[in-house]
Amino acid sequence: MIEIQKLFGTVGLFILTAVAEILGCYFPYLILKEGKSAWLWLPTILSLSVFVWLLTLHPTASGRIYASYGGIYIFTALLWLRYVDKVQLTVWDFIGGLIVLVGALVIILQPQSFIR
Numbered sequence: 001m002i003e004i005q006k007l008f009g010t011v012g013l014f015i016l017t018a019v020a021e022i023l024g025c026y027f028p029y030l031i032l033k034e035g036k037s038a039w040l041w042l043p044t045i046l047s048l049s050v051f052v053w054l055l056t057l058h059p060t061a062s063g064r065i066y067a068s069y070g071g072i073y074i075f076t077a078l079l080w081l082r083y084v085d086k087v088q089l090t091v092w093d094f095i096g097g098l099i100v101l102v103g104a105l106v107i108i109l110q111p112q113s114f115i116r
Contacts, residue, residue: 071104
């Protein structure tokens with residue numbers, strides 16, 4: 001039987017990882033596209049370092065981590081689009097987000113998976 005607490009812990013860790021990666025890409029975007037302070041390179045380095053470290057916390061093969069993380073990342077990026085960029089999500093965004101989230105959960109929940 002799947003332990004719900006472990007499932008939420010795994011998905012939560014992926015969401016934290018996605019936020020760290022998104023921030024690591026968002027800061028340079030602000031610097032290069034919007035002319036913000038070059039001091040934002042410091043949190044960029046920190047965010048991307050945290051991102052890499054968080055990926056190492058999953059107890060499975062790296063390829064499986066990257067594959068399942070990709071779905072969680074897309075889902076998190078859509079939340080970023082809605083709540084940070086303040087862009088209304090379309091039906092296509094919802095459908096695509098649901099598809100990749102289900103795909104990630106299939107990988108995460110397989111018998112030799114992250115949470116067993």
